[in-house]
Amino acid sequence: MTIEPSSYLFSSKIASLLPMVVGGKGNYLTIEDPITRERRQIFDALGGAAVTALGHGDEDIINEMAEAAKECTYSFPASMTNYHAEQLAKFYINTSPEGVFASALFTGSGSEANENAMKIIRQYYLEKGEPERTVFISRKQSYHGYTLGALSLGESSRKDQFREITLPATQTPKVSPCYPYRHQSADESLEQYTERLLNEIEETFVAVGPGKVASFVCETLTGSTFGTCPATPGYLQGVRRICDKYGIIMWLDEVMCGTGRSSSTGGLNCWESYEGFMGPDIQTIGKTLGSGYVTIAGILVSPKIKKAYMEGSGYIAGAQTYHQHSFNCRVALAVQKKIHALGLRQNSFEKGQLLGKLLRENGLESTKYKIIGDVRGLGGFWSLEIVKNKESKEPFPAELKVGMKIAAKCLSNGMTANGMDGTIDGKSGDHISLAPTFITTEEEIKFIAQTLLKSVHEVEEDLIACGAL
Numbered sequence: 510m511t512i513e514p515s516s517y518l519f520s521s522k523i524a525s526l527l528p529m530v531v532g533g534k535g536n537y538l539t540i541e542d543p544i545t546r547e548r549r550q551i552f553d554a555l556g557g558a559a560v561t562a563l564g565h566g567d568e569d570i571i572n573e574m575a576e577a578a579k580e581c582t583y584s585f586p587a588s589m590t591n592y593h594a595e596q597l598a599k600f601y602i603n604t605s606p607e608g609v610f611a612s613a614l615f616t617g618s619g620s621e622a623n624e625n626a627m628k629i630i631r632q633y634y635l636e637k638g639e640p641e642r643t644v645f646i647s648r649k650q651s652y653h654g655y656t657l658g659a660l661s662l663g664e665s666s667r668k669d670q671f672r673e674i675t676l677p678a679t680q681t682p683k684v685s686p687c688y689p690y691r692h693q694s695a696d697e698s699l700e701q702y703t704e705r706l707l708n709e710i711e712e713t714f715v716a717v718g719p720g721k722v723a724s725f726v727c728e729t730l731t732g733s734t735f736g737t738c739p740a741t742p743g744y745l746q747g748v749r750r751i752c753d754k755y756g757i758i759m760w761l762d763e764v765m766c767g768t769g770r771s772s773s774t775g776g777l778n779c780w781e782s783y784e785g786f787m788g789p790d791i792q793t794i795g796k797t798l799g800s801g802y803v804t805i806a807g808i809l810v811s812p813k814i815k816k817a818y819m820e821g822s823g824y825i826a827g828a829q830t831y832h833q834h835s836f837n838c839r840v841a842l843a844v845q846k847k848i849h850a851l852g853l854r855q856n857s858f859e860k861g862q863l864l865g866k867l868l869r870e871n872g873l874e875s876t877k878y879k880i881i882g883d884v885r886g887l888g889g890f891w892s893l894e895i896v897k898n899k900e901s902k903e904p905f906p907a908e909l910k911v912g913m914k915i916a917a918k919c920l921s922n923g924m925t926a927n928g929m930d931g932t933i934d935g936k937s938g939d940h941i942s943l944a945p946t947f948i949t950t951e952e953e954i955k956f957i958a959q960t961l962l963k964s965v966h967e968v969e970e971d972l973i974a975c976g977a978l
Contacts (some may be wrong), residue, residue: 514543522843533565536946536953538925551871552716554957555848555877555925559732559765559890559944562853563844564796570802571842581835586830587828590905594833601794604777606896610786611812615805615838617762620654620804623970625829626793630724630758633814636821639756642723643680646713650686650935651727651764652734654824662726665734666935682717684709685742686731690883690894691902691933699741707747709753719755724791729779731765736940737766738885746785748848752790758814764795764806767857769848771888771948775855782887790814797947800844803837805869805913841954853947868893878962879978881967882913889947894932895939897978911968912939918964927962936966 515524524615531548532539538551553561561569562833584591598613614629616622627645634642645652645662653662660668661676664683668675675681685692685706693702714722725748752759766779773782780786790813795806818825831837848854868884868891882896895911897903903912907930916928919941932938971978 514956523549526554530649535564535566535950540564547695547867550923551730551762552924552953552956552960553943554943554945554960555728555927556797556944556946557684557801558796558927559770560796560799560801562794562800562848562857562947563802563924564946565801565949567800567847569847570800570840570843574802577836577839581839584833584835585828586618590833591835592896593642593835593839593842597838597845600842600845601807604845605809605946606776606778609778609811610792610809611815612810614810615807616829616842617804617806617834617837618654619793619806620656621829622660622764622808623653623662623762624656624792625725626791626808627662629791629808629814629825630760632825632881633817634723636817639720641721642681644722644798645676645680645718646682646684646717646722647723648686648709648737649683649725650688650731650933651683652732652908653726653728654764655801663734664935666931669935674728674895675824682713684713686735686738687733687744688731688738690738690885691739692839699864700743701888703741703743703747706741706744710827711751714751714757715754719757722755722757724758725752726760727847728766730887730890732890733927733942734767735962736885736929736942737887737890737892738782738892739887742783745780745783748785749789758790760791760793761789762793764793765832765944766890768793768845768864768889769854769858770797770798770944771861771890772854772911773858773888774853775858777854779887781914787824796846799837801839802844803840804831805834805837805841814879824849827937833890848947857889857945857949858943860949861886863951864954864958865891865954868961869975872962872965878965878969880967880972889949890942890944892942893942893961904933905972905977910939910970911972912941914971915939915941915961915964915968917962918967922960922967924957924960924963924964926964 526543529541531541602610647662771779790811793810799805799883873884883894897905912928916926919926926943932940
């Protein structure tokens, strides 16, 4: 009997050796089978998990990392800081629309950023003399990270086994997601649907007691839970108006969709795509901030929040070990400066819009594909929702895991993609998402669309063959 070698890592599939990433250049990863040692070149259409912006192995960033390793020294953020953190904060604030952000805190991950945002909001109300504001309202079918506070804000199947140790539902109530493909009524205009969602948010504020609500949080463009659904016209503006009416902090989570991935203006923030929306009170960022070269995420705070702290205690108690980390901030700034200089945020948006167009025209609108129910996204972040019946929108049985099957087929066809289940309600439904790098060319976009549609068709044939379609 052959005994396969076991992994020492306590993550993913315990004790099993996963495919090893042993190299990468541009949009390609080199993957090695840990058993056979066979290597393959794979096109990275997912960017890890919407992380990679500049692609893999960028020589300028590698050189910057080498210099930073020689020159950067650790600083404990409770009592000292460093110029690189200051410069990264200044770049992000000054590159965003004027007056929206005033300060930044840099962390190690998106989950950590969201945890710290909760604490910042809590202290904001303490500084203002409103200690009763302890309720955080978010949306169903949402994801804000895997730490306990972040899981409390989210609502998806990933939360289920930890529900008993997250914050109580009364402290983290949920409202409906912005998901017109599933939830807009046949006799309802998009404007009426948006108004219904906004009414629900305001009614929830009132039911809880607006003086008890600390914040409303949502993703500007949804991420992995139900697949890159943009906010409907007027939604963000309406949320802003309702939050202002009751003195509630509006918080946008742009960990996946922000920092240049999905902005029609070529800006840093996804919300810049929505005309008339002037920005949130607090925003969390990550992923493309460091482009996979360093572990960095962050929180951006508005002048309103900074002012409350400055007029109050003027101090944040405590600090986490790797906040404002010199090396991470220096490398992230180099990443962002190169993206900015080459106009790659605009390239990401334009090439992403082309990807959406190709998937709609050649997939959704084609009679060749029976299981593509919806194509949605914005800029460099797109998804297909997979259905058994396009007319009724009936999903496949959950046990078939069709989204994951398509992702596996994509990998066998030489490309990464993210297949997910539980799309509709955490239990049923499938989707598959793509998040190409900002350096992707038009020809590569065509390859991505062709490979995904080819993989969908092959899975369709398998489903027909086994009688599931």
